[in-house]
Amino acid sequence: MLSHMKPLDLSLRIPAEVPDTLPDKRFDSLLRIARCHFEVVDAVFLPEAVSGSWEPVLEGRVAPGLSDVFSLCRYLTPHDDVLVVPDTFADGRFHRQLHDTGNRPVRFLASCPVIAHAAEPVGFFCLLHDTPRDMTEEDQAFLRDLARLAAGIIERDGTQVRLEEDVDALREGERRMTLAIAGSxxxxxxxxxxxxxxxxxxxxxxxxxxxxxxxxxxxxxxxxxxxxxxxxxxxxxxxxxxxxxxxxxxxxxxxxxxxxxxxxxxxxxxxxxxxxxxxxxxxxxxxxxxxxxxxxSERLQQTVDLLTNLTNEVPGLVFQYQRTPRGESFFSYASAGIQDMYELTPEQVVADDSAVNRLVHPDDLPGYLMSFDVSAESLAPWHFEYRVWLPRQGLRWRQGDARPVRLSDGSTLWHGFITDITERKRIEAELQEFATVDFLTQLPNRRHFMMQIEAELTKVQRALVRRSAVLMCDLDHFKLINDQWGHSVGDQALRHFAAILRDQLNAWDLAGRVGGEEFAVVLSGKDIGQAAAFAQLLQQRITGTPLLVGGQHIPLTVSVGVSVIMASDASADAALSRGDQALYRAKKNGRNRIECYEVV
Structure with missing residues (x-):
């Protein structure tokens, strides 16, 4: 009987792309088709609740009074199938009569979930009739088709919203670029x-x-x-x-x-x-x-004295570099900056450039030499960034720029400048790290983690690894920690958990912060059993390593959902979605639990 059923879970989730208020007119055609085709009293779209309120749609108007129908549909209808109740009066699950918007008794009820691209129901497409009846498999298939069309309408509206946002962002970007170019x-x-x-x-x-x-x-x-x-x-x-x-x-x-x-x-x-x-x-x-x-540049070349006096004061190397048709190459002029750039003297490079070439990083030397070949052939300006190993300074970055000219004997002569860009490269590396690493936990952020897990999926699909497991981890009662001890303690809790997680990973494993208190882990080469054992050890480590703030123990536990990456997955989101479902069960069943998504 309905009175013996578990309380209905009204904590609903709707994809962010679905508008909070659904225009009534969008589903009119589908509802009329359903009502006429099935010859029922009412065809109605019941959207999932938003912020505790919901508005059923009945051919262009709000249809109040269907809360019982909505609750039963959401509780009884399978996630991806049709619910058919031939006669509610004869069904033991109903302890009182249902009524439609006209206060007529609902004897026959059929419902199909409307599932958008987020794989979660966003509503139910329902048929109501005042006399008992049944549905054939063909009718059920048609009802599923109508539900899919309703989902398509919702997804289309969400897509339209995103397109409008993208267009606005593009226009703003064009405006900024125009202003930047105009001022440059x-x-x-x-x-x-x-x-x-x-x-x-x-x-x-x-x-x-x-x-x-x-x-x-x-x-x-x-x-x-x-x-x-x-x-x-x-x-x-x-x-x-x-x-x-x-x-x-x-x-x-x-x-x-x-x-x-x-x-x-x-x-x-x-x-x-x-x-x-x-x-x-x-x-x-x-x-x-x-x-x-x-x-x-031309004035500097007017006199050798002026050139020498100026270039020796410049923080970098001003040079003339020459290549002859016989293949000889040397620095015909090098300012005093060569001591800083290469820890050499001008005399050491005036005969040939071998002393400089020996200092260029072996990985960069082929490109360095090729860049001069290309510049000499086309007389294009020379520009190259490369590393050098210096006896005193160690590894440093250099940038060279020069303009070539062809001499009467067929030689190529470059006039150029080499400067130290080590600090710039360090800043670029830091910016790259900021773009890929979560600042608080020092784990990969969601964007970078998704790139890594997609690469792991490719390895599984190409059989480079036999299998890989995914763990979705969520700190329990994290909001309570923030509310009771403050956000700074909440941040310490996240860093504490991230440090424990990082210490437990192997070099080939992946981990990232994918949400506020949610973390994801990929164990390369591990099956679901090994992943569950990893999760148990993680929980033990959290218990055995308490977080102490000001001498006070902050209780921390973690719920874990475990799944595996399958070669048949269209994207890594599929494995993460399965892990999320397992995590949801872990939190629903009491938290501080490990639940596995077993693939049949």
Whole structure:
């Protein structure tokens, strides 16, 4: 009898994508089809409760008075199947009569859960009739189809909301980028290679002193503005990139302005589309006015004394590096900064560059040498970041930039600068760590953990490992800890648990903080039994290592759900979902428990 059933669990969960208020009109067509097809008095959509309230939908209007029907459907209907009650009066589970919105007795009841992509019911599609009847398998299948269509409507609305949010974010990003470019003194160009046209932004035209309507977009006109002495160099750099000899197009050259004088610009771009034969179709890039930098460089080269005095004071290495047609390479000039950059003297590199090459990290040396080969072949600017091993300083990072010129004897001569970027690389590494590590627990954050578990799924699917287990761990009564002792103690509890968890992991295991007090673990190569043993040991360690704050013992226990990664999983979310279901059982059955999701 219904009176002997367990209390109905009204703690409902709805995917965040489902709107809190469901428009009544969305389900009208489905409800009319159901009512006509099944010839029943009422067809109604019962949504899951939100914040303790819910509104049944009955053909474009709210249908109050169906709370009993809703509670019974949610309690009795299987998660993914149809509930059919031919006659509620004759069914021992009902201790009193049900009534519909017209206060008519409900004799016949059929219900099917509406399951959205989050794999949780978001409501029930129900049929109500005032006389007893039954349903064939075909009718049940049709009711399932209607429930799936209702789920599709809900998912569509959630998708629309997300799309609108993405569009707003994209527009904001475009606005910020436009403001950044406008304030940087940089112009943008977009070249249609096949059509022989090139689009210039207003900022690009302003660099040369033109208004937005005063310059042609024909590519042949663009070449007429390049200084005659630089034209072959520019064409060679473009050709090398078109033929995929270089990863990008990077040149510095002189260009004629509207008033007739020349200024130096730095243009960088990349082919962004090619046809099936590899022929370039479109190229996008930027242009920056570097006249001031070029002017300084040319003045520095006017006298050797001025060059020496200036470069020796610069925190870095100013150099001239030369390669002859016979394959000889050496530094024809090196400032005093070579002592800091390489712990060498200018005299040690004037004959050949072998002393420098021996200091370049072995993993970076091939790329370092190749970068000079590419620059020499296309006369493209040289830019490379690499590591060096120095006797006194140890491992350091260096960045080199130089512009090559071809000498009359066929040699290539670079004028350039090498600087220490070790601190910048350290900051970049820290930023990378911040992006992947949860600051509080020092475990991988959810985003990084999901990348790792997806890689583990790939290993299982490729049979690189036979199996892997997943544990979903949740600290029990964590909200009570925060409320009773404060959030700082709550943070200490999370760090305490993370430290215990980290100490128990092997080098090839994975763990991450995936929620407020929720952690996930992947035990590579372990089955569900071994994972359960791991969870038992984890619980023992928590019990044996109490958290003490100010001499006071803070009770900590953990509930664990265990599942396994299967090769048939479409994504790692499937294994995590199974672990979540097991974790839910562990918490529902009293907490401080271990529950396993057994795959049949």
């Amino acid at each position: 003194g940089t112009g943008i160009w977009d070249r249609d290679i096949k059509a022989g046209e090139i689009y210039y932004s207003a900022g690009w035209k302003a660099i040369l002193g033109y208004t937005d309507t005063e310059i042609s977009n024909r590519i042949e006109d663009s070449y007429t503005r390049i200084h005659p002495d630089d034209l072959d160099y520019v064409r060679a750099a473009i050709r090398a990139h078109f033929e995929q000899q270089t990863a990008s197009y990077e040149v510095e050259h002189r260009i004629r302005c509207k008033d007739g004088h020349y200024k130096w610009i730095s243009s960088r771009g990349r082919v962004v589309s090619r046809d099936a034969d590899g022929t370039p179709l479109r190229m996008i890039g930027t242009t920056t006015d570097v006249s001031a930098i070029r002017g300084l």
